[in-house]
Amino acid sequence: MEFKGVIVLFLVQIFLIPNGHSENILFFHPVSTYSHRISVWPLVQRLVAKGHQITFISPYPNKTPLANVTDLVPEPMSSFVHQYIHDWFMSDCALGLAYKFKAKTMYYAASCLTPLYYELYGIVPDTASIPEFEYHYRSPMSFYERFVTTIQPLVWTYKMSTSHDAITEIIREKLNVPEMPNIRKLAENTSLILLAEYVIDGYPQPLTPNIISVGGMHCQAKINPLPKNLAEFIKGSPEGFVYISLGSGVNVNNLPEKFQDVFFNSIKQMPHIQFIWKWTGNKRTDLPKNLHIGEWFPQQDILGHPKLLAFMTQGGRPSIQESICHGAPVIGLPVFADQDLNTQRLENLGGAIVLQFDSLTETTFQNAITEMTSSKKYKTRMTQLSKLYHDRPVKPIDLALYWTEYVLRNENTDHLRSMSRNLTWYQRRLLDVWGTIIVAVIASITVIAYTIQRVRCFFKGNGKFKKE
């Protein structure tokens, strides 16, 4: 099942090892895409500027090395990520390391909260209005959809409990800590969660005080001029240009040929629009004149360009946040994981059109682009949303820095945790209370109905109860 690998994509573990004023902090980012590194990197930069020493473990080397940041790319991890990204595997393994080093832990959730967090941290989720991320439901949901969404946190908890047991055994043995509690206990003890989500890129939801919403940390404040060749290419476009990027996880050559043809034929048929396509994989030689491809582009500078007509994206959370930051209207082509949720949220707010790969044709592709370029409403809406996104009392990066140092400064964060975490799943949802009310109501109705019937019989029988 494709969502199995997803959970690890969302988790970045931060260990904090106090050592006086300058702390040693480990970012453990075992299974992730490069975009998740981009999303958390501003926090690393700020921590270094405050004098902390950072070690960053991830499958990708840093493109621009930074003083006092030790980048570790374990070779087996790098090939592991490329080979086994779909396997069930949690970055929770790292909690064992934290236990051994007596370090505090924080989570960085690079996208939405997965349903597992709800039970771990005692959150009563708003499953009435917020769709479960892997089922591609849209809000508002039908009864059946709310039903599935509501039981999912319990299904996740059950599934994870079995893997937690197995992981615990492995870690006890490998790290030589036989007395280590179950990894689930350590996960529950996480000091704080930095959630890379803010009400516009995600749905508004109730959060406990130990979950800090820091979505959009990596938004660039300033738009830089584009590189010369790109600027020249865009100059030649009468109407403007569309930017296509299916993210770092999608190799274009792996797209089935019929989809590649949809893209190429549609681009050829729209010569009045220029297309820029971030392309990973072997290049094709028969490129249309109005198409410029490249392995890497300064994405935020492109999204902030005044001639941008639309951003066609698979809808990873960091990309969606960048489009909101710079007011770029989105054509979503979700591939997997949380991408449906992210693009549908933006569609729900009026800033995006969402297409599905399984129904993608030249007609749907071209209609979406025509709709977006002929109607000003998407651009107008994204400009509004961008303004709202930036209008916060404290910048997300300042919040993230503050709360990371808060965890370092203070002995623990127990006072921020939900008291509900000590209750059972049904007490937390008040099912025992509602159950009692429902049973009481049914019992009362039964008693009343029975009494009425007996009284009726009494009068029918001329004041005498009939014998059965």
Ligand SMILES: *[C@@H]1O[C@H](CO)[C@@H](O)[C@H](O)[C@H]1NC(C)=O
């Ligand atoms: C790196 O850490 C050392 C030792 O704490 C410190 O003296 C130096 O100023 C730091 N460099 C930067 C660029 O922060």
Ligand SMILES: *[C@@H]1O[C@H](CO)[C@@H](O)[C@H](O)[C@H]1NC(C)=O
């Ligand atoms: C939970 O975290 C606190 C620090 O925040 C630590 O003192 C305590 O030992 C941890 N408990 C467990 C069971 O790991």
Ligand SMILES: *[C@@H]1O[C@H](CO)[C@@H](O)[C@H](O)[C@H]1NC(C)=O
């Ligand atoms: C909740 O449970 C934890 C450990 O399971 C315990 O230390 C704490 O005192 C409990 N808190 C409350 C409010 O019952």
